[in-house]
Amino acid sequence: MSAGNAVSTTYLELSQDGGGAHKFYEVSVDGQVVTVRYGRIGAAGQTQTSTFPSADKARAAAAKKVGEKVRKGYAPAVPGQRAPRAVTRRQVSSAPSTARAVAPVLWRFATGSAAFGIHVDDEHCWVGNQAGDVYTLDHDGGVRARFSLPDGVKCLVADDFWIYAGCDDGKVYDLSSKLPFAAYDISADVDIFWLDIHEGVLNVSDRAGRITVIDHEDEHQWARRSQGEHAWMVRADDRAVYHGHQRGVTAYTPDGGGELWHTQTRGGVLFGWQEDDTLYAGTAHRVVQRLSKTNGAIEATYACDSAVYSCATSPGGRFVFAGDAASSVYCFDQDGSRLWKLATGGGSALSMQYHDERLYLVTTDGALLCVDASETAVAAAQQGTVPVARDVKLAAALPAYAPATTVAAVTAVAQAPAGAIVVECVQYSGRLRVHVVSEGYDHSWNVQFPRAIREPGARYVVDALHPAAGGFYRVRGDIRRLL
Numbered sequence: 129m130s131a132g133n134a135v136s137t138t139y140l141e142l143s144q145d146g147g148g149a150h151k152f153y154e155v156s157v158d159g160q161v162v163t164v165r166y167g168r169i170g171a172a173g174q175t176q177t178s179t180f181p182s183a184d185k186a187r188a189a190a191a192k193k194v195g196e197k198v199r200k201g202y203a204p205a206v207p208g209q210r211a212p213r214a215v216t217r218r219q220v221s222s223a224p225s226t227a228r229a230v231a232p233v234l235w236r237f238a239t240g241s242a243a244f245g246i247h248v249d250d251e252h253c254w255v256g257n258q259a260g261d262v263y264t265l266d267h268d269g270g271v272r273a274r275f276s277l278p279d280g281v282k283c284l285v286a287d288d289f290w291i292y293a294g295c296d297d298g299k300v301y302d303l304s305s306k307l308p309f310a311a312y313d314i315s316a317d318v319d320i321f322w323l324d325i326h327e328g329v330l331n332v333s334d335r336a337g338r339i340t341v342i343d344h345e346d347e348h349q350w351a352r353r354s355q356g357e358h359a360w361m362v363r364a365d366d367r368a369v370y371h372g373h374q375r376g377v378t379a380y381t382p383d384g385g386g387e388l389w390h391t392q393t394r395g396g397v398l399f400g401w402q403e404d405d406t407l408y409a410g411t412a413h414r415v416v417q418r419l420s421k422t423n424g425a426i427e428a429t430y431a432c433d434s435a436v437y438s439c440a441t442s443p444g445g446r447f448v449f450a451g452d453a454a455s456s457v458y459c460f461d462q463d464g465s466r467l468w469k470l471a472t473g474g475g476s477a478l479s480m481q482y483h484d485e486r487l488y489l490v491t492t493d494g495a496l497l498c499v500d501a502s503e504t505a506v507a508a509a510q511q512g513t514v515p516v517a518r519d520v521k522l523a524a525a526l527p528a529y530a531p532a533t534t535v536a537a538v539t540a541v542a543q544a545p546a547g548a549i550v551v552e553c554v555q556y557s558g559r560l561r562v563h564v565v566s567e568g569y570d571h572s573w574n575v576q577f578p579r580a581i582r583e584p585g586a587r588y589v590v591d592a593l594h595p596a597a598g599g600f601y602r603v604r605g606d607i608r609r610l611l
Contacts, residue, residue, distance in 0.1 A: 134159065136187075138194050140202035141169060143316070150298075150316025152205070153197050157190045159183050164193065168316065171278065171297050174533045174580060215280075215296045215319065220437065220478065222492040225455040225471035232500040232509045233473055234486070235269035237520040243490040245284035246479040247291060253488055254303075255496040256281030256293050261528075262303060267486070269498065269520040275308050276528040277301055283479070287325040290602060294323040300330060302576075305605055307532040309578035312346050322400075326364035327597040328576065329382075333359035339371045341384060344576045344600050345561075350384030361400030361409060367421065372397030372409050377419060389424035393417050399438045399479075403445050410436030416450050416460075430460045433469070440480045440487070449487055449501075451477025457489065457499070459506070468506055472497065473517070533580045535588070537609040544589040544608055551575050551593075553586045560584060564601065569593065575601045581609075 137156040152173065154165040160180050167173025180186040237255070245256030252272065256262040258280035264273045279297035286292075291303045292311065300312035300323065312330045314320060319335035328344035337357040341349040354373050361372025368379040368388055374396035379388040395413025402408070406427065407419040416430040416439045434452035441448050447467075448460045455476045459467045475492030482488075487499040500506075500515070508514070538544055550565040560582050562575040575593065591605025 136190075138190070139205060139207055140194070140197050141205035142197075142200070142202045143169060151202075152207070153202055154207075155190045155193050157183075157186050160186045162186050162190050162193075167278075168297050168299075174278075174531070176533050176580075220476065220492055221453060222476040223434070223454040226433065227456050227469045227471040229470050229510050229512060230473045230514055231457055231470040231497075232505040232514045233517040234498045234500050234515060235518040235520055236474070236498075237263070237265060237269060237271070237496045237522075239263060239490075239494045239496065241280075241494045242478070242492055243281075243494050243496065244478050245281045245293060246481055246488060246490045246496070247284040247286050248481045248483040248488050249286065249289075250483075253496065253498070254284050254291060255490055256284050257494055258296075260295065262293055263496075263522075265496070265520070267484075267498075269518060271520065271522055271526060274522075274526050274528045275301075275303055276530045277308065278531065282320055283322055285323060285325050287327065288596075290325075292323075292325055294320060294332075296320070300325075301531060305603070305607075307529055307606070309532050310580060311576060311578075312342055313579070314342070315340070315348070321358065321360050322362050324362045324364050326366075328600060328602070329364070329598065331362045331364045331369050333362035333371055333373070335359075337373045339369060339380065341369065344596065344598055344602075345559075345574055346579070352380055352384060352387075354378045355390065356396065358396065361397045363400050363402040363407065365402070365404075365421075370400065370402065370407055370421070372400045377407060377409055377424065379421070379424060391419055391424035391426065393419075393426075394429070395435075398436060401439050401441060403441060406445060408439050408441060408445075408448065410439040410450060412436075414452070416448060418445070418448070428462070428464045430458070430464050431466070432456075432458055438477045438480045438489075440482050442482050447482070447501075449480060449482060451480055451489060455491075457487065459501070468510060470506070470509060531580070532578060532607070535581055535607050535609050537611050538589055539611045541589055541610070545591055545605075548589045548591060549593050550610060551577070551588050551590060553577075553582045553584055553588075555584055562588075564593065569601070570595075573600050575603065577603065578607070581607070586610075 135158045139154045156163045239257040241257040241259035243257040247254040253265045260277040262275040279295045282294040298314040299310040301308045302311040330342040332340045340351045356373035356375030359373040363370045376392040378390045395411035399410040418428040434454040438451040450458045477489040485502045487501040489497045562577040587610040589608045593601040
């Protein structure tokens with residue numbers, strides 16, 4: 129430790145070659161106050177502060193924390209000497225549209241930064257941008273919530289009714305409760321391009337053309353390298369993990385045991401969408417191609433006029449939509465016939481999703497657009513009649529929820545909502561797990577739980593737990609420390 133002005137600080141790093149951890153851990157003692165800062169090397173990280181009855185107890189607590197990390201392989205280091213994780217932002221251009229007519233945009237929300245992440249469900253629209261902001265809006269454009277994440281949002285994905293944001297800092301944040309928490313922490317050598325989550329299993333595609341699979345306990349399961357680099361697509365279901373890269377789409381068994389099929393697409397894959405039995409790959413060579421999940425056979429091709437940045441379908445693939453690099457949006461029938469092409473009226477669509485006759489786009493200028501995709505509205509737009517798009521304003525008083533590093537405390541379960549459940553942190557096989565204490569649950573199952581607030585022996589009260597197909601529980605609602 130180095131002393132100065134009665135403050136002593138210990139800085140440690142854990143950086144493993146070949147795809148391991150890339151983290152720092154810093155402990156500072158100032159009298160009775162112990163401050164812990166930790167995170168990815170090169171990032172600001174997260175901070176926790178604790179106050180102890182005396183300076184001696186504070187120093188003892190700090191020494192214990194340092195000792196625990198040293199035993200796990202952390203070593204003293206100098207801040208700034210080791211490079212942070214590699215982050216590749218998608219380099220995109222956006223030319224003016226050549227379409228004669230403009231899409232019927234109902235409303236537009238400017239997020240303030242280029243946006244890739246989008247998810248739409250029956251209640252909300254979610255959008256995440258490169259500034260780390262995630263907003264939820266209702267379908268009429270009203271802004272309902274804002275999450276402030278530590279780094280740029282790569283993408284938003286849903287797994288049942290859980291919503292996750294994959295960020296440039298290598299963490300995947302669960303946004304399903306009021307306070308987000310880091311559910312997964314991706315290895316530092318993975319330059320993340322895209323991700324998908326299926327039944328709690330995280331699938332990550334990266335710049336090197338690899339697929340990395342991590343389970344609900346944030347533990348590495350398997351990794352494979354496909355034939356091409358720059359993998360902008362990963363989708364998963366019960367039968368396979370589908371990996372789209374420069375040389376096409378490759379399907380792997382869910383356990384990583386082997387390759388099921390590989391199909392070379394017309395151009396490198398820039399985006400991917402899936403239905404129950406089919407995949408849709410948008411490519412740099414101006415097409416979307418539909419592939420069979422069974423054998424990878426190309427079933428249809430949808431021709432655009434510029435590189436395809438994004439694609440989506442209506443339920444069952446009745447209509448196929450695409451957004452290109454020239455600020456245009458397209459609609460095709462399922463066989464490949466182009467039904468219409470319209471200008472977005474803004475930038476190019478980097479992600480899109482269809483819901484209930486509306487097409488939601490996030491664009492290169494950082495806007496979330498709601499387009500009326502009904503036949504009546506599109507026909508009117510083709511004749512030059514479109515509604516006046518409403519610009520959605522952000523309420524000045526809207527709070528921003530940041531990831532949780534501490535939680536509120538209760539002295540009894542009765543202080544939590546009715547039906548609340550008690551869980552406990554336990555040491556198991558050298559790792560800190562969370563198991564259910566309350567009756568009526570399988571006590572052998574682990575709980576997916578924020579790592580930032582786990583402490584050995586600590587008990588917490590959660591609002592609800594839901595079983596997942598992989599044999600674990602997920603938290604719904606607030607988390608409180610049980611004193």
